Amino acid sequence: MEKTKTSPLSFIKKWCYDKRLYFLVFFLPVAIMFSAYAFFKIHPIGDSSVLVLDLNGQYVYYYEQFRDAFHGNGSFIYNWSRNLSGEMFGVFAYYLASPFMLILVLLPRTMMATSILILQLAKIGTAAVTFMFFLKKISVQKPKTISLIIFPTMYALMSYMVVQLMDPMWLDGLIYLPLICWGVHRLVDEGKLVPYIVPLALMFIAHFYIGYMVGIFTFFYFCWYCLSREGRILPKKFFSRCVAFGIGTLVALMCAAFVLITVYNSLKLGKFEFTDPDFSLATQFDFLTFITKLFPMSYDTVYPEGMPMIYCGTAVLILVPLFFMNDRITMKEKTSTGLLTFLLVILMYIKPADMAMHGFQVPNWLPYRYSFIFSFLMIVMAFRAFENLEGITAKNIGGIFFGLMVFLFWCERENYSHFQLFETKTSETGDTTNVIQGIWVSMIALAAYFALIYLIKKYPKSKAVCIVMVGVLAVELFANSADTIDKIDTDVAYSKYTSYEPYMTQTRNAVSMMKEYDPSLFYRMEATFHRTVNDPIGTGYKGISHSSSTMNAPALMMLHKLGYAYGGHYTKYDGTTFMTDALFDIKYLMDKTGNTSFVGTRVKVPEEYKLTTEYTEGDATYKFYNNPNALGLGMVSSPSIEDVSLSEDNPFENQNMVFNALAGTTKEYFTKIPVINSEMENVSTSQLTDGHTKYFPTDTSIAECHIDYVVKMDKDSYLYMYLPTKYERSCNVWIQDEDDYMDGSEPMEYAGQFFVGDNYSIMNLGKFYEGQELRIRITVANDDNEAYWKDQLFYTFDYDSFAQTCADMQKNVLEVTSFKDTYLEGTVNAENDGSVLFTTIPYENGWTITVNGKKVTAEKSLDSLITIPLEQGENKITMKFSPDYWKVSLIITGFGVVLLVLIFLFEYKRGKVMKKVLAKANFTAENSENATTPVINDTTDTTDEPLRIYRPDNDDDEKLRHINEMMKNILGEDEDSGKNDK
Incomplete structure (x- = not known):
C-alpha cells in the first residue's frame, strides 16, 4: 500500500493538537498576568504603562538604541550617545542579549511600551512551558494532567516573576533553569552532555549575571541528584560524572565566551569598583518573617532592605510538608532535598554568602536576585508530593492545614506591615475602603486547597475537582499579581504611557530634522529637558547624559570634577558652563516650548547662543541654539594637558586649568568672588576632621533654618555657585538683589535644589551686572535636618576673553573627514613638534590609532580621555575601535x-x-x-x-x-x- 501524503496544513493541525497541553500552559499564565495588567489599566487598556524603575529609566532607552542598530542605524559595538561615548558590549550583554529582544525590534517603534508588555508575557508563557517539559521528563510515571497545568502556572507567576517584570533580562533565568536541570539528569543518568551544555550556554549568553547564579545552583543540583537518585552510584562513576559535568560546563562557557569575555572587560571599566562591599558576618532577616513571604500578597519593597520574593502558590505551602511526610518518596530523596533547601535558605540568610551569589557585590536595590531558584525547588517538591498523594493520609493534610492556619493567626497578632488582614485605601475623592490583604487571602486559599487536595486524593479521576482547582489557582495568582502591581506602583511608581509617547517620537523626529539641517559628520548636542538621563541614546543624538551599570568610571568622574551632575553610574547635562560646552563640542542646545513636560529650570539657554532652527510637532516646538565656541572632537595642545590633575572640590579651577593647558594661556576665565557678609538663622555648626562644616537647626521645633551669603559682582556676568561635599543632604537655594531684600518689598526668588543626585552640580544663578550685591540663601530641607559642605564657591565668568581664545583654538581642531560608529578619519595641523591631539573620546582598550599611516599608542589626559601624539605639520588621523578581547x-x-x-x-x-x-x-x-x-x-x-x-x-x-x-x-x-x- 502507498502511504498517504500528509499536507503541511494537516501536519500543523496534528502537531498543534498533540501539543495542546503546552499551548494551554503557555496561555493560561499569560492570560492571568494580562488580566492583572488590565485591572491596573496598563496600556493598551488605560494610560498606565509597564515602565517602572530601571525599565523606565534605562532599559527602554537601550531597547530603542538596539532597535536602531538592528535596522542598520547604529552599532552594537560602540555608541556616541553615552557619557561622551563608549563601548556597547557591556550594555548588550547586560540588557539586550536575550533572543526575546527580537519582539522589540520587529514590532513598530511607536509600539515600544506595548512591545515590552508582549515580551514580558512571552517570557511568562515560555517559562511555564519549559517547566512543564521538565516535570514531564523527571516523572517516573506519566504525570497527572492537572499537575502539568497548575505547577507550571505557579512557576510562571511566582512573586519573583511578577516583581522582576521590571527587569525583563533576568527572566530568562526562569526559562532556562528547568532545561539546565533536565540536562543534569541526562548527564548523570546517561552520560550525555549536549542536553546540559546547550541550555547552560544559552543562559550565559542571555544574561551572564543570572547565568552566574544559575551556574552555582546547577553544581548544587548536580550533587543533589547524584545523592538522591534511586540506586547506588559507584565512586568511580561519580568521579567520571563529575569530570563530565566539569567538561560540559567548560564547553558551555566557551560557547558563551563572546559575551562573557567582552562583558568582563566592560565591567573592568568601573562596575567592579562601583561598591565597596563589607564581607563581615551578619544575618539578613528572621526566619518567621521569611516564612510570611511564602504567602500571597506579601510584597514589601524593592529597596535594599526588602525580603526575598519567594511566594509561588499557597498550595505549595501544604504540599511541601507533605513531601517530607510521603511514604512513597524515599528517605534518601527527602534528606538530600531537605539539605538543598536548607542550603538555599542559608545563602539568603548569611550576608557574605548572599554577596557571593551576587558576584561578591551588594545589590543596589532588588535584593536576593536568585530567589527564584528557591521557588523552583519548592514547586518541584510540591509536584512530587502531589504526584504521590497515595503516600499521605487525610490526617497529614489536615495537620498541615491546621498548623498553617495557626501561623496566620500569629502573623495577625505580629501586625506585619507587608502581610496584613486588611489595608485601608483612600480614593481620589477622599473616601476610604478596607481591602482584604494577604492573611485573609491566605486563609481562604488554604481552606480551598485543603479541600481540593483531599478530594483529588479521594477521587483522582474527577475532572470537576481538577477544573475547580485550576480556577482557584487562577483567582489566587490573579489576586497576588494585581496586588503586587499596585504595591509596586506605591513603592516606586509606574510611569504613565503618555509620559513616553508621544514625547519619544516627537523628540526623535526633532533630532532627525536637526541632523538633516546640519549634516556635519560629527558634533554633539544636548537639551534643556530630559525625560531621563538616557534621552540621548534613546532619541539618537550624541550627548553627555547617560546611565548604565556598565559605565566607564574614570570618564564619569572626570565629568563630575568639571561640575556636571553625577550619580556613580550616570552623568547628566546639568551643571554645564560655556567652557564645558566648548570643550565637549556641544554645538547645539535643544530647548522646548509649548508642551514643556520634562523641561527643567537649572539649564538655561545662554543669550550668547543664537536660535538656528526649530521644529514643531503636535503641541511641542523644539528650538535649536548654536554654540559659536564648540571646539570639535579634538584640538591641538601642548603635552602639558597630560599633566593636569583635577581636584575633587573646585570645578571652576579645574576648568581654568584644563582650558589654559589646551590654549597655552594663563587667564582666569572663572574668577572667585568673596562672600562679603553671611548670616544664619536657627543654625548651629560643627567642624568635622575632614574639612566639612556641619549645619543643623539650633531649635528643631522651628521650621526655618537657613544660611545667607552676600556677594558682590565683579563684572557683568553669570553667577555660578558650587558647594563641595561628600555628604549630600538636600537643600533649597534662593536668591535676591540685596537692595530688594533690605526693602522687603518682594520675596526671594527660588533658584532650585542643591545636593543629591541631579542637583549636585554647578548651579547657574543667573546673569547680573557689575557692582550688584546679591543675597543667596541656602535652607536645610531634608529629613535629617543637617547639611555639610567644605566651602561656598561663587564665581563669575569672563565670556569675552573666553570667546576670543576659542576663536583662536578653532583654527587647530580636528576636521573629521570620515565618520562611522567604530571608525573615524580626520586631519589636523600641528604647528609645533611634540604637540598632541586632545580628544573628548573616553579612554578604553580597543582603539587602533594611526598618525600619517604609522600606528601610535594612545595616551591619556584627565585620567580618562584619549590623547594622540602628533607630528609637526599636517597630520592624518585614523581611529578604529576593534578590541583584541x-x-x-x-x-x-x-x-x-x-x-x-x-x-x-x-x-x-x-x-x-x-x-x-x-x-x-x-x-x-x-x-x-x-x-x-x-x-x-x-x-x-x-x-x-x-x-x-x-x-x-x-x-x-x-x-x-x-x-x-x-x-x-x-x-x-x-x-x-x-x-x-x-
Missing part, C-alpha cells in the same frame, strides 16, 4: 561550538552519525562496512547506564578506536559498559 572571545566561542558539535556527533544515535562522518573521511578504510552497530537489549534497565560509544569490530581500525577511547574517557564510560552491546 572581542577577537579572542570569538575564537574561543568558535572552539566551543566545534567541541559541542563533536560531542553531539558522538552522542546522537549512539555514535551512528560520527561513524558515517569518519567513514566518509576515510578513517575506517575498507573495513568500515564490517563495523557493527550496538543494539541495546530492551529488557535491560539502562536508567543508570552511561552513554554508549560506537565500538568497531575490526581491531585493525586503530584511528577510530583511538577516538572512541578518547571520548570514552571524557564522557566517563565504565569499563564494563559494553557488556550489553550485542
Whole structure:
C-alpha cells in the first residue's frame, strides 16, 4: 500500500493538537498576568504603562538604541550617545542579549511600551512551558494532567516573576533553569552532555549575571541528584560524572565566551569598583518573617532592605510538608532535598554568602536576585508530593492545614506591615475602603486547597475537582499579581504611557530634522529637558547624559570634577558652563516650548547662543541654539594637558586649568568672588576632621533654618555657585538683589535644589551686572535636618576673553573627514613638534590609532580621555575601535561550538552519525562496512547506564578506536559498559 501524503496544513493541525497541553500552559499564565495588567489599566487598556524603575529609566532607552542598530542605524559595538561615548558590549550583554529582544525590534517603534508588555508575557508563557517539559521528563510515571497545568502556572507567576517584570533580562533565568536541570539528569543518568551544555550556554549568553547564579545552583543540583537518585552510584562513576559535568560546563562557557569575555572587560571599566562591599558576618532577616513571604500578597519593597520574593502558590505551602511526610518518596530523596533547601535558605540568610551569589557585590536595590531558584525547588517538591498523594493520609493534610492556619493567626497578632488582614485605601475623592490583604487571602486559599487536595486524593479521576482547582489557582495568582502591581506602583511608581509617547517620537523626529539641517559628520548636542538621563541614546543624538551599570568610571568622574551632575553610574547635562560646552563640542542646545513636560529650570539657554532652527510637532516646538565656541572632537595642545590633575572640590579651577593647558594661556576665565557678609538663622555648626562644616537647626521645633551669603559682582556676568561635599543632604537655594531684600518689598526668588543626585552640580544663578550685591540663601530641607559642605564657591565668568581664545583654538581642531560608529578619519595641523591631539573620546582598550599611516599608542589626559601624539605639520588621523578581547572571545566561542558539535556527533544515535562522518573521511578504510552497530537489549534497565560509544569490530581500525577511547574517557564510560552491546 502507498502511504498517504500528509499536507503541511494537516501536519500543523496534528502537531498543534498533540501539543495542546503546552499551548494551554503557555496561555493560561499569560492570560492571568494580562488580566492583572488590565485591572491596573496598563496600556493598551488605560494610560498606565509597564515602565517602572530601571525599565523606565534605562532599559527602554537601550531597547530603542538596539532597535536602531538592528535596522542598520547604529552599532552594537560602540555608541556616541553615552557619557561622551563608549563601548556597547557591556550594555548588550547586560540588557539586550536575550533572543526575546527580537519582539522589540520587529514590532513598530511607536509600539515600544506595548512591545515590552508582549515580551514580558512571552517570557511568562515560555517559562511555564519549559517547566512543564521538565516535570514531564523527571516523572517516573506519566504525570497527572492537572499537575502539568497548575505547577507550571505557579512557576510562571511566582512573586519573583511578577516583581522582576521590571527587569525583563533576568527572566530568562526562569526559562532556562528547568532545561539546565533536565540536562543534569541526562548527564548523570546517561552520560550525555549536549542536553546540559546547550541550555547552560544559552543562559550565559542571555544574561551572564543570572547565568552566574544559575551556574552555582546547577553544581548544587548536580550533587543533589547524584545523592538522591534511586540506586547506588559507584565512586568511580561519580568521579567520571563529575569530570563530565566539569567538561560540559567548560564547553558551555566557551560557547558563551563572546559575551562573557567582552562583558568582563566592560565591567573592568568601573562596575567592579562601583561598591565597596563589607564581607563581615551578619544575618539578613528572621526566619518567621521569611516564612510570611511564602504567602500571597506579601510584597514589601524593592529597596535594599526588602525580603526575598519567594511566594509561588499557597498550595505549595501544604504540599511541601507533605513531601517530607510521603511514604512513597524515599528517605534518601527527602534528606538530600531537605539539605538543598536548607542550603538555599542559608545563602539568603548569611550576608557574605548572599554577596557571593551576587558576584561578591551588594545589590543596589532588588535584593536576593536568585530567589527564584528557591521557588523552583519548592514547586518541584510540591509536584512530587502531589504526584504521590497515595503516600499521605487525610490526617497529614489536615495537620498541615491546621498548623498553617495557626501561623496566620500569629502573623495577625505580629501586625506585619507587608502581610496584613486588611489595608485601608483612600480614593481620589477622599473616601476610604478596607481591602482584604494577604492573611485573609491566605486563609481562604488554604481552606480551598485543603479541600481540593483531599478530594483529588479521594477521587483522582474527577475532572470537576481538577477544573475547580485550576480556577482557584487562577483567582489566587490573579489576586497576588494585581496586588503586587499596585504595591509596586506605591513603592516606586509606574510611569504613565503618555509620559513616553508621544514625547519619544516627537523628540526623535526633532533630532532627525536637526541632523538633516546640519549634516556635519560629527558634533554633539544636548537639551534643556530630559525625560531621563538616557534621552540621548534613546532619541539618537550624541550627548553627555547617560546611565548604565556598565559605565566607564574614570570618564564619569572626570565629568563630575568639571561640575556636571553625577550619580556613580550616570552623568547628566546639568551643571554645564560655556567652557564645558566648548570643550565637549556641544554645538547645539535643544530647548522646548509649548508642551514643556520634562523641561527643567537649572539649564538655561545662554543669550550668547543664537536660535538656528526649530521644529514643531503636535503641541511641542523644539528650538535649536548654536554654540559659536564648540571646539570639535579634538584640538591641538601642548603635552602639558597630560599633566593636569583635577581636584575633587573646585570645578571652576579645574576648568581654568584644563582650558589654559589646551590654549597655552594663563587667564582666569572663572574668577572667585568673596562672600562679603553671611548670616544664619536657627543654625548651629560643627567642624568635622575632614574639612566639612556641619549645619543643623539650633531649635528643631522651628521650621526655618537657613544660611545667607552676600556677594558682590565683579563684572557683568553669570553667577555660578558650587558647594563641595561628600555628604549630600538636600537643600533649597534662593536668591535676591540685596537692595530688594533690605526693602522687603518682594520675596526671594527660588533658584532650585542643591545636593543629591541631579542637583549636585554647578548651579547657574543667573546673569547680573557689575557692582550688584546679591543675597543667596541656602535652607536645610531634608529629613535629617543637617547639611555639610567644605566651602561656598561663587564665581563669575569672563565670556569675552573666553570667546576670543576659542576663536583662536578653532583654527587647530580636528576636521573629521570620515565618520562611522567604530571608525573615524580626520586631519589636523600641528604647528609645533611634540604637540598632541586632545580628544573628548573616553579612554578604553580597543582603539587602533594611526598618525600619517604609522600606528601610535594612545595616551591619556584627565585620567580618562584619549590623547594622540602628533607630528609637526599636517597630520592624518585614523581611529578604529576593534578590541583584541572581542577577537579572542570569538575564537574561543568558535572552539566551543566545534567541541559541542563533536560531542553531539558522538552522542546522537549512539555514535551512528560520527561513524558515517569518519567513514566518509576515510578513517575506517575498507573495513568500515564490517563495523557493527550496538543494539541495546530492551529488557535491560539502562536508567543508570552511561552513554554508549560506537565500538568497531575490526581491531585493525586503530584511528577510530583511538577516538572512541578518547571520548570514552571524557564522557566517563565504565569499563564494563559494553557488556550489553550485542
